[in-house]
Amino acid sequence: MQTYDDLVGRVRERGLLESIGSVLGWDERTHMPPCGSAHRAEQMALVARLGHEKLTDPKLKELLADLEASPPMQDAASEPAVNVREIRRLHDRAAKIPPRLVEELARTTTRAQQVWQQARHDNDFTAFQPWLDKVVALKREEAQAVGYRDVPYDALLDEYEPGATTTEVTKVFAELRAELTPLVAAIAASGKCPRRDILERDYPVDRQALFGEAAAAAIGFDFAAGRLDVTAHPFCSGIGPGDCRLTTRYHPRDFRQGFFGILHEAGHGIYEQGLPGAHFGTPLGSAASLGIHESQSRLWENQVGRGRAFWEHFFPRARQVFAAALRDTSLDDFLFAVNDLQPSYIRVEADEATYNLHIILRFELEQALVAGDLQAADVPTAWNEKFHAMFHLMPPDFARGCLQDIHWSMGGIGYFPTYTLGNLYAAQFMDRARADLPGLEDDFRRGDFARLKTWLNDRIHRHGQRFRARDLCQRVTGAAPSHQPLIRYLRGKFGEFYGV
Numbered sequence: 047m048q049t050y051d052d053l054v055g056r057v058r059e060r061g062l063l064e065s066i067g068s069v070l071g072w073d074e075r076t077h078m079p080p081c082g083s084a085h086r087a088e089q090m091a092l093v094a095r096l097g098h099e100k101l102t103d104p105k106l107k108e109l110l111a112d113l114e115a116s117p118p119m120q121d122a123a124s125e126p127a128v129n130v131r132e133i134r135r136l137h138d139r140a141a142k143i144p145p146r147l148v149e150e151l152a153r154t155t156t157r158a159q160q161v162w163q164q165a166r167h168d169n170d171f172t173a174f175q176p177w178l179d180k181v182v183a184l185k186r187e188e189a190q191a192v193g194y195r196d197v198p199y200d201a202l203l204d205e206y207e208p209g210a211t212t213t214e215v216t217k218v219f220a221e222l223r224a225e226l227t228p229l230v231a232a233i234a235a236s237g238k239c240p241r242r243d244i245l246e247r248d249y250p251v252d253r254q255a256l257f258g259e260a261a262a263a264a265i266g267f268d269f270a271a272g273r274l275d276v277t278a279h280p281f282c283s284g285i286g287p288g289d290c291r292l293t294t295r296y297h298p299r300d301f302r303q304g305f306f307g308i309l310h311e312a313g314h315g316i317y318e319q320g321l322p323g324a325h326f327g328t329p330l331g332s333a334a335s336l337g338i339h340e341s342q343s344r345l346w347e348n349q350v351g352r353g354r355a356f357w358e359h360f361f362p363r364a365r366q367v368f369a370a371a372l373r374d375t376s377l378d379d380f381l382f383a384v385n386d387l388q389p390s391y392i393r394v395e396a397d398e399a400t401y402n403l404h405i406i407l408r409f410e411l412e413q414a415l416v417a418g419d420l421q422a423a424d425v426p427t428a429w430n431e432k433f434h435a436m437f438h439l440m441p442p443d444f445a446r447g448c449l450q451d452i453h454w455s456m457g458g459i460g461y462f463p464t465y466t467l468g469n470l471y472a473a474q475f476m477d478r479a480r481a482d483l484p485g486l487e488d489d490f491r492r493g494d495f496a497r498l499k500t501w502l503n504d505r506i507h508r509h510g511q512r513f514r515a516r517d518l519c520q521r522v523t524g525a526a527p528s529h530q531p532l533i534r535y536l537r538g539k540f541g542e543f544y545g546v
């Protein structure tokens with residue numbers, strides 16, 4: 047099929063440009079000298095513009111229209127039909143946003159990120175407020191340009207979680223919150239707490255790196271096709287087939303940051319490495335959604351990596367590697383410490399239960415901003431009121447309140463919900479994996495994670511974007527996305543530690 051091959055060739059070139067951008071971005075955040083940033087910004091802007099041009103090219107639009115009218119497309123499940131469906135989605139979205147708006151968003155968010163960083167440092171919300179105003183106004187314009195069914199927020203959410211709607215996310219989050227709140231309250235009232243000092247002892251960084259890499263390799267991250275480097279704000283970048291970059295950061299007196307950061311990013315990396323390389327650059331070779339991506343990182347980090355069976359294997363090794371820190375520590379005490387549940391101000395430091403409340407708060411505020419019901423100037427008050435109602439704590443400053451996250455400054459409105467969707471999917475997938483693979487915990491006790499990794503490769507990774515997130519969840523687990531598996535998992539695990 048000449049037309050289809052032509053289409054795929056064009057989209058693959060865009061994929062190559064994106065992948066060039068990923069190398070530049072990875073280098074910028076790991077090895078680039080600070081003085082290189084202005085030149086790097088120019089390189090990245092050029093690559094981004096070329097990619098956007100490829101996607102909005104009138105010839106690509108023509109090819110799509112020809113293909114959509116052709117007989118092979120009648121089978122919606124065929125590979126060409128899937129690629130055409132998703133390329134159409136990408137093209138339409140890109141074409142609907144006027145170049146002027148694309149440029150203005152890029153310019154405004156680059157500047158807004160710098161202002162945000164300074165404002166957070168100075169604890170000065172008023173400095174950031176006009177920039178938040180601008181970003182929200184531009185994102186509202188983007189939502190109008192893209193179009194939506196019910197509310198403008200749908201158009202923004204759809205960029206990160208294709209097919210998800212505000213209504214459906216609101217419903218599942220409300221159900222989650224209704225059960226999470228009493229659980230968190232019961233734990234707070236239990237009077238129990240782990241020995242936190244266990245994780246805040248001397249953990250030499252070079253040993254953390256070796257131990258973390260060994261764990262990432264054990265769960266199935268292929269270091270012949272990837273690597274691990276140090277950065278300030280960790281991320282995983284799938285450059286392309288055979289090349290996936292993980293990053294982390296170490297704290298010499300905090301075991302959690304480095305180790306669980308590595309497991310998290312390795313989970314993303316295993317997904318990237320499991321995508322079909324032959325389809326590189328096309329939707330069939332790309333991750334289903336941010337929520338599904340996050341489900342893979344949370345599954346390894348939390349469901350597996352904070353579980354008893356995992357540590358029955360790794361704890362004896364940790365005691366050898368970190369002999370000074372863990373000499374007098376028992377497995378039970380260590381396990382309780384890595385599962386410390388405690389309301390706190392900062393999202394990225396939150397435990398796996400209260401984390402979701404942080405997301406629900408942001409999801410509600412974002413919707414109000416996009417709907418025009420909340421003005422940027424009123425964000426601190428709205429944030430603190432909601433935060434107090436949810437956590438019974440009052441943020442002492444903006445850095446621990448509404449200025450803590452980078453997302454709004456970079457225009458990432460609609461991004462936050464994908465984190466909690468990831469937690470929901472992770473619990474749901476893990477339930478299914480346990481049912482499909484009896485004795486899985488015994489595997490973990492032996493340090494063997496191959497059956498789980500292969501199951502994820504088969505059920506999720508190899509499909510790329512063949513199924514939208516919701517359909518993939520339905521297909522893998524037999525059920526729509528739901529709060530129940532996550533709540534069951536949290537109740538079971540934390541119930542044991544806290545006796546609630």
Ligand code: ZN
Binds near residue numbers: 314340343
């Ligand atoms: Zn992640």
